[in-house]
Amino acid sequence: MLGSSHGGYLAHLCAKIAPWLIDGVIDNSGYAKFLWRLVGVGKELDYIKYPSVPNSHLFKNIRLCFFDKTFWNLNKESPYFFSQARNQIRYILEPSHLQIQAKYPKPFYVSYHCLYDDEIAPADEKIELYRLLKELEFDVEFTLINKESQVDGKFIKELSHGMNMSIKTLIFKEVPSMLKKIRTKQSLLKTEKTITYPCDNLLYTFKEEEDMMRLQVMSK
16 A cells, blocks of 8 residues: 555555555555544634644735545533544554554565655654564665755655655656565465454454455443
8 A cells, every 4th residue: 555645644544454464565655643633623622723724825925725524523421423443443553553563474664754844744653653663573665855965856846745756756666676575475374354443432443354454443
């Protein structure tokens, strides 16, 4: 799985919910914790801080904030209440979940991230994620871009979110070596095609049945 920004986040999320299917993750600037602005409750939290579309600068003295309308809300009586459990299952940086994932065949991880990415995908969260992955004996390569000398104008073009890096460039640079690792990978673990993550008051179980992924959510 390979992606940038939200695509990088989704690549990590796929490895979380189906580690027996994902051999490797190649990421550029994916966030370790999802963005509140993508859930649809940003307006209820803080309409200036969490707009779905960042502030528009069409006018000098008018600030425009746009929002998506989803089923999720912050009403505790609603079946669509975005609770702590529904928050937790979407986090890649969730230590207890990483420990569960580590019991399954481990995907290879390669990631690039800019130190100055502090609004969309905070670098400190990504650094902590890859520290935990390494601690749990995942094979990881994490490159932190933090100085002008790393900006070569071809691969790394700027010190910002995404670094203006193209997917094509990332593919040519990292996929061949990733495929080589995957070909030589030998899993010594018996692979179960189901994984369960405890989240606050809920249990999320992802399982593969008849070549389809299914989700079961149960109360503890």
